[in-house]
Amino acid sequence: MQDRLEKTIRQYSPMVYRLACARAGNRQDADEIYQEVFLRYIRKQPAFQNETHEKAWFLKVTANCANSLWRSARKWHTEPLPEDLLLETPEEIDLSHALGKLPPAYREVIHLFYYEELSTREIGQILHRRTSTVRTQLTRARAILKKYLKEEYDEF
């Protein structure tokens, strides 16, 4: 039992933390979201049908926990950019800065699409948004990023 819990935590830790960072925009909140997700997992220990189901559960709970944190009163102020990241190239620094210009909901969609490689339909299911809403948000997010990115990307 313990081995299974440990294996699952290790397996999904990076995925959960990256989505939390993408949504929260700062490490302090991401830490909080990250812990809450796995504490829920430890408490509930849900049974999963397969790995796809398991992955979707973790993404959904991360999005929900991030929403809960965002809705709390202390999130009144504008959130800062991600900090402490190991940014090695000018493109990464540039991209990090541009991502900070996006509303949290757009960063979430961008992350699930480009990093987790989910379809807009899958993203909609995880975030409880219509597929058309996800598509619109993706389009708007790209437009905002293009405005702020100095780098010209061949493929977007």
Next chain:
Amino acid sequence: MNFKDTYRRLNDAVLPDRRLTDELLKRAGKQSRRHRPVRTLRIGYGAAAAIFCLCAGLFISMPVLAARLDPVHRFLYLLSPRAAQYLMPVQMSAEDQGIRMEVVSASVHGDTACIYITMEDLTGDRIDETTDLYDSYSIHRPFDAVGTCERAGYDAASGKVSFLITLKERSGEWEEHSIQGEKITFSVKEFLSRKFTCEDLSIPLDLSDLPEEPRTKEADLRGCGGDFEAYGIDETARVLIPDTSVPVLPDDGVTLTGIGYVDGMLHIQTALEDTPENDNHGYLWLETDSKTCESVYTVSFLEETKDGHSVTYYEQVFDISPEQLTDASLHGRFVISGQKTKGCWKVTFPLE
């Protein structure tokens, strides 16, 4: 160049702190029923004082180890000479940008750990009695606790400001193993100083003739507060298009940028320039015949100006009719930060 590749490279470097993962794995091992996340909370000055009193009481049962008359001890002596005598000296420091942060003392008793730090400017006068770490500090610890950090005092003679960090147990874990000797890392990446507060600022605005159909737009929100859920506000909201410019605190970038009725509710919009940089904040209220009317909810959204500055718009929504507004006046309270100092101050120290 491919956007996806750059995005992936950027995110590959994003990983949780190993100590957080270790803590979760330990929890998984225990399968405890009492699981709570480690949270960093901010508390009011009054609460800090209360915790100080609690700590002061706790220290009394500990052996005498130090009574050095540095600024923190001097400050503590003013409040409680007995507490000052029982502090455990740490005196580890970090220096950056001409600012020194020193962990002066750390003590544990029961379910509460109290840590005092000081900050001083070695080259100028960026530290003062208003110095505020706001959200820029972090407390890393390998055990479950509620952490807070509040300004404890300012010693004008030495120019040192002191902060009290309090860690309070959440889960009963400390009963199972002592946290004595556990290491804590306290870090600060920036602080604000030279802050001032404008209390009850009267905003000269004729409220008797407001536009009934102001121009609005759907904005992606960056934050919201109050009873917004009851009004169906989610991640977007209908907000005023900024089209007014009534100076509120012009020197500090605070302007009233819109007012009008939207769907029967009074919206009042204020713009604050560069809030990510300075943490300036405030709120408005209405006064009618000695009665105060507060907003029911607030939303905020961000826009970029042509010169690259960011402007955060705070839109407060009031449930008040045009008739009630006839004799009303608009007031505000704003907290303005005069200076922001960035750097990297990090000290790891044991709890003895």
